[in-house]
Amino acid sequence: QVQLVESGGGLVQPGGSLRLSCAASGFAFSNYAMRWYRQAPGKEREFVASITATLGTTNYADSVKGRFTIFRDNAKKTVYLQMNSLKPEDTAVYYCNAPLYTIQPGGSWGQGTQVTVSS
Numbered sequence: 001q002v003q004l005v006e007s008g009g010g011l012v013q014p015g016g017s018l019r020l021s022c023a024a025s026g027f028a029f030s031n032y033a034m035r036w037y038r039q040a041p042g043k044e045r046e047f048v049a050s051i052t053a054t055l056g057t058t059n060y061a062d063s064v065k066g067r068f069t070i071f072r073d074n075a076k077k078t079v080y081l082q083m084n085s086l087k088p089e090d091t092a093v094y095y096c097n098a099p100l101y102t103i104q105p106g107g108s109w110g111q112g113t114q115v116t117v118s119s
Helices: none
Strands: 002-006 010-011 020-025 034-039 045-052 057-058 068-073 078-082 090-096 113-117
Touching: 002 068, 002 090, 010 078, 020 113, 034 078, 045 068, 045 078, 057 068, 078 090
Parallel strands: 010 113
Antiparallel strands: 002 020, 020 078, 034 045, 034 090, 045 057, 068 078, 090 113
């Protein structure tokens, strides 16, 4: 029932921009914080950004602070990740996550979208 679908990934040159989307369904989206994570080959999945439910307070990993922006549209049940000044180190599969801990201990995940930053 719960579904998270990421989109917007692709190939971009260093210094370029992408906007990722995560469309949510099957739960009360506006009542939950939302998060973005990423995972590169051979590395553990790492936290990227989060946004709270009530006030929209944001938090970012140090590696993306100042370059990425997370925001949400509760009417559309969608959370976004605007990525600017992209670096090759940003290359990864990007996932959105909802903290639905009663379903799974780690919350609910989407299928991911590939971001490749290369010249």
